[in-house]
Amino acid sequence: MEIMDTTLRDGEQTSGVSFAPHEKLGITRMMIDTLGVNRVEVASARVSDGESDAVKRIVEWAKKAGHLQRIEVLGFVDGGTSLRWIEEMGAKVMNLLTKGSKRHVENQLGKSTQEHLADIRAIVLDAQARGIEVNLYLEDWSNGMIHSREYVYEYLDAIADLPIKRVMLPDTLGILNPQQTLTFCKDMLDRYPKYHFDFHAHNDYDLALANVFAAASAGIQGLHTTFNGLGERAGNAPLTSVVAVLHDQLKIKTSIREDKIYQMSKLVETYSGIRIPNNKPIIGDNVFTQCAGIHADGDSKNHLYYNDLLPERFGREREYALGKMSGKASIRKNIEALGISLDDDSMTKVTQRIIELGDKKQIVTQEDLPYIISDVLKHPVEKQKIRMVNYSLSLTHGIRPVATVKIEINGECYQETAPGDGQYNAFTKALWKIYTSLKKPIPELLDYSVIIPPGGKTDALVHTTITWKFRDHVFKTHGLDADQTEAAIQATEKMLNLIEEKQ
Numbered sequence: 387m388e389i390m391d392t393t394l395r396d397g398e399q400t401s402g403v404s405f406a407p408h409e410k411l412g413i414t415r416m417m418i419d420t421l422g423v424n425r426v427e428v429a430s431a432r433v434s435d436g437e438s439d440a441v442k443r444i445v446e447w448a449k450k451a452g453h454l455q456r457i458e459v460l461g462f463v464d465g466g467t468s469l470r471w472i473e474e475m476g477a478k479v480m481n482l483l484t485k486g487s488k489r490h491v492e493n494q495l496g497k498s499t500q501e502h503l504a505d506i507r508a509i510v511l512d513a514q515a516r517g518i519e520v521n522l523y524l525e526d527w528s529n530g531m532i533h534s535r536e537y538v539y540e541y542l543d544a545i546a547d548l549p550i551k552r553v554m555l556p557d558t559l560g561i562l563n564p565q566q567t568l569t570f571c572k573d574m575l576d577r578y579p580k581y582h583f584d585f586h587a588h589n590d591y592d593l594a595l596a597n598v599f600a601a602a603s604a605g606i607q608g609l610h611t612t613f614n615g616l617g618e619r620a621g622n623a624p625l626t627s628v629v630a631v632l633h634d635q636l637k638i639k640t641s642i643r644e645d646k647i648y649q650m651s652k653l654v655e656t657y658s659g660i661r662i663p664n665n666k667p668i669i670g671d672n673v674f675t676q677c678a679g680i681h682a683d684g685d686s687k688n689h690l691y692y693n694d695l696l697p698e699r700f701g702r703e704r705e706y707a708l709g710k711m712s713g714k715a716s717i718r719k720n721i722e723a724l725g726i727s728l729d730d731d732s733m734t735k736v737t738q739r740i741i742e743l744g745d746k747k748q749i750v751t752q753e754d755l756p757y758i759i760s761d762v763l764k765h766p767v768e769k770q771k772i773r774m775v776n777y778s779l780s781l782t783h784g785i786r787p788v789a790t791v792k793i794e795i796n797g798e799c800y801q802e803t804a805p806g807d808g809q810y811n812a813f814t815k816a817l818w819k820i821y822t823s824l825k826k827p828i829p830e831l832l833d834y835s836v837i838i839p840p841g842g843k844t845d846a847l848v849h850t851t852i853t854w855k856f857r858d859h860v861f862k863t864h865g866l867d868a869d870q871t872e873a874a875i876q877a878t879e880k881m882l883n884l885i886e887e888k889q
Contacts, residue, residue, distance in 0.1 A: 387602065387607070387608070387609065387632055387638050387639065387640050388424045388425065388584070388607060388608035388609070389423050389424050389425070389608075389609055389611060389625065389628070389629070389640055389641070389642060390423075390424060390425040390426070390427060390458070390584060390608055390609070390610050390611070391417055391423045391425070391426050391427070391610070391611050391612065391613065391625055392426075392427040392586075392610055392611070392612055392622070393413065393611075393612040393613045393616055393625075393654060394410050394413060394414065394426065394427065394428045394429065394440075395427040395428060395429055395430055395459075395460055396427070396610075396612060396616075396617050396618065396622055397612035397613065397616030397617050397621075397622065397654075397658075398616075399617060399618040400616045400617060400618065400621065400658070400660060402659065402660075403616060403658045403659065403660060405440070405657055405658070406436070406440075406657075407436060407439040407440035407443055408443070409657045410428060410429070410440040410443070410444060411440065411443045411444050411447060412653070412657075413650075413653065413654065413657065414426050414428055414444050414447075414448075414457070415447060416646075416650055416653065417650065418448075418451075418453050418456060419451070420643070420646050420649075420650070421642060421643055421646045421647070421650050422640075422641040422642050422643045422646075423625075423641075423642065424456065424608075424641060425456050425457075425458055425479075425608075426456060426457060426458065427458045427459070427460065427481060427610075428440065428441060428444050428457055428458065428459060429441050429459050429460070430459070430460040431459055431460060431461045431462065431468035431469075431471045431472055431480075432467065432468055432471050438475065441459060441475040441477060442475055442476065444457055445457060445475055445476040445477050446476070449476065454477075454478050455478060455479060455519070456479075457477055457478070457479060458477075458479040458480070458481050458521065459472050459475070459477045459479070459480060459481065460480075460481050460483060460523075461480040461481065461482050461483065461509075462482070462483050463482065463483070463484055463502070463505050463506060463509060465505075466508075466509055466512050468480075469509055469512060469513055469516070469518065472518060473516050473518060477518070478517065478518055478519060479518070479519045479520075479521065479551075480513055480518050480519070480520050480521070481520075481521045481522075481523055481554065482506070482509060482510070482513075482520055482521070482522050482523065483523045483525055484502070484506050484522055484523060484524060484525065484541075485502055485524070485525055485526065486523075486524025486525050486526050486527030486528075486529075486530040486538065486541070486555070486556070486558075487525075487526040487527065487529040487530035487533065487534055487537065487538075488530065488533070488534035488537040489526075489529065489533065489534065490525060490526050490529075490530075491537070499537060499540060499541070503540075503541065503544045503545075506522070506545070507544075507545075507548060510522075510545075510548045510549065510550065511548070514549050519551050520548075520549070520550055520551060521550070521551050521552040521553070521554055521584075522545065522550055522552070522553050522554060523554045523556060523586070524538070524541065524553065524554065524555055524556065525556060525558055526556070526558045526559070527555045527556055527557070527558070528555075528556070528557040528558065528559065528561055528562045528566075528570070529558075529559065529561065531566075531570045531573075532561075532566075539577070542574075542577075542578055542581070550581075551582065552581075552582045552583070552584055552608060553574075553578075553581045553582065553583050553584070554583075554584040554585075554586055554608075554610070555570075555571070555574065555583055555584065555585050555586065555601075555606075556586035556588075556610075557585075557586065557587050557588055557594075557597060558586075558588065559588065559590060560587070560588030560589055560590025560591055560593070560594065560619070560620060561590065561591070562587075562593065562597050563591070563593055563596075563597070564593065564596045564597055564599065564600040565600070567585070567597040567600035567601050567604075568600040568601075568603060568604050571583070571585060571600070571601045571604035571605070571606050572604045572605070575604060575605050575606070582607050582608065583606050583607055583608070584606065584607070584608035584609065584610060585597075585598065585601035585602075585606045585608070585609055585610065586610040586622075587601075587610070587622060587623040588617065588618070588619070588620065588621070588622055589615065589617070589619075589620040589621045589622060589623065590619055590620045592620070594615075594620075594621070594622060594623040594624075595623055595624070595627050595628065595631060597623075598623045598628050598631070599631055599635065599636070602631075602632060602636055602638060603636065609623070609628060609632075610622065610623070611623050611624065611625035611628050612624065612625065613625055613626075613650060613651055613654040614626075614651055614654055614655060614658070614660065614662055614666070614669070615666075616654070616658060616660060624666075624667075625642075625647070626647050626651060626666075626667070626668040626669050626700075627667050627668060629642045629644065629647065630644075630667070630668055630695060634694045634695070644699045644700055644701075645698075645699065645700060645701045646701065647668065647669065647700050647701065648668075648669055648700050648701045648702055649701055651668075651669040652669075667695075668695065668700055669700070674697040674702055674703065732759075736758060736759055739758055740758060758866060770879075770883050771795070771796055771883060771886045771887070772793065772794065772795050772796075772879065772882045772883050772886055773793070773794045773879070774791070774792075774793055774794075774875060774879050775792040775793060775794050775799055776791075776792040777789060777790065777791045777792065777813060777816075777875065778790040779809045779812065779813065779871065781809055786805040786806065786807070786812075787805065787806055787807075787808055787809045787811070787812045788803065788804070788805050788806075788812055789803065789804060789806065789809065789812035789813040789815070789816045790802070790803040790816060791803075791813060791816040791817050791820065793817065793820060795824070795886075800820045800823070800824070801820075802816045802817070802819040802820045802823075803816055804816040804819055809871050810871050810874050810875070813871070813874075813875060813878075814831070814878070817878070827856070827857070827885075829854045829855065829856040829881060829885060830854065830855040830856070831852060831853075831854060832853040832854060832855050832860065833851075833852070833853035834850070834851075834852050834853075834874070835850070835851045835852075836848055836849070836850050836851075836870055836873075837849040837850075837851070848866070848867060848868065848869065848870045848873045849864065849865075849866050849873065850864065850865045850866075850867075850870060850873035850874045850876075850877050851863075851864050851877065852864075852865075852874065852877045852878065852881065854881050856885050856888075859888075861881075861884070863877040863878070863880040863881040863884065864876075864877055864880070865877035865878075865880070
């Protein structure tokens with residue numbers, strides 16, 4: 387099966403996407419040399435000076451590398467203007483955009499079928515004389531098959547004697563369903579067995595991949611794709627999913643190297659500025675992440691929750707998410723990956739803490755685990771004599787922060803309010819008001835540090851360490867939370883319990 391990728395032409399019609407010449411060259415080289423794409427449609431003729439620069443760079447590289455016949459440029463039925471542009475660029479393959487439905491011929495061109503076919507013939511013969519290979523796009527072919535099938539037959543009968551390499555069948559408006567695609571493609575193959583047909587899907591009804599499946603099932607020889615599903619309106623059939631479906635569902639071989647797919651997708655994401663959805667099959671950040679604990683448990687028992695889409699095929703790794711859906715199996719897999727071993731009792735405590743953090747809708751990462759384990763196992767909370775019942779922190783521009791604290795000490799509750807120079811400072815001032823009224827000794831804060839576990843994620847947990855001095859004894863307590871101030875309050879609560887125990 388031939389794969390023709392049109393990310394750099396049709397994909398560039400995505401709103402807001404424009405690839406620089408050096409980006410187009412880099413993507414083309416990687417598609418052909420690294421990924422194994424058979425053909426790359428790199429541009430439309432005569433669009434801009436930047437397009438000219440890009441095509442010249444690509445052609446120069448392809449000529450030296452022996453890939454010139456794999457570089458394709460879209461041309462138009464314009465009296466030969468775009469053909470001459472393609473020749474000037476040095477390209478050797480033109481994808482000629484013609485009309486695949488009668489309504490396009492009559493309403494857009496204002497011509498008869500015979501006039502349009504005569505124009506096509508003239509350009510194809512001119513291209514042949516210039517040594518340029520021609521593939522034909524039948525624009526709006528899907529509507530042609532639905533509303534004017536006799537026109538499609540007349541068109542294909544008329545070009546039978548022309549030197550055409552491929553006939554390309556676009557569902558230009560994304561209107562087909564798989565049943566129609568299968569029927570129409572079989573009709574083309576049965577009626578014109580000598581033609582090499584490509585199918586070009588659009589995703590307006592979210593059926594592009596299903597239609598590609600149908601076209602390949604019918605026996606179509608070439609498929610058009612884009613990376614990350616880029617393309618006009620709802621986009622095109624994504625190369626990543628197309629390849630997986632061909633290889634797994636239809637057992638059709640391609641030249642695509644699966645382990646390079648993710649790398650290529652991320653490159654296109656960077657250059658296009660269009661983010662890959664987290665749940666995008668094959669390449670989304672979350673698609674190889676198990677969230678439910680039962681799934682992680684099943685994976686440990688003869689891979690009960692694996693399918694053929696193994697992440698290693700695509701240069702990725704399976705992950706086990708940590709959060710409120712986590713079970714011991716998910717957490718254990720992450721802990722084992724860090725080389726840490728916990729007994730069942732400790733595992734239960736760590737699991738409960740991760741679930742608590744997940745309830746705050748925070749992503750708990752593997753990098754957070756050592757901090758969570760340390761926090762839970764070094765600072766057990768079963769015998770707390772002092773407990774923060776409630777607190778309110780107020781921050782208003784131009785007004786000093788204010789905190790109200792309600793604390794339980796040995797079963798009795800106390801409450802105070804105080805302003806401060808910051809939220810945590812206001813919290814401690816309210817707290818010390820309670821301690822002063824009870825004539826309890828107050829510790830001295832020596833140092834306050836905040837650490838975000840590695841990874842640079844904005845939703846990372848915050849690890850706060852506070853160094854205290856109490857009666858000539860210096861010690862540290864830690865807090866772990868999604869919020870820096872809450873982490874500091876946790877550390878403070880642990881400190882109060884430690885000194886209460888000592889007293």
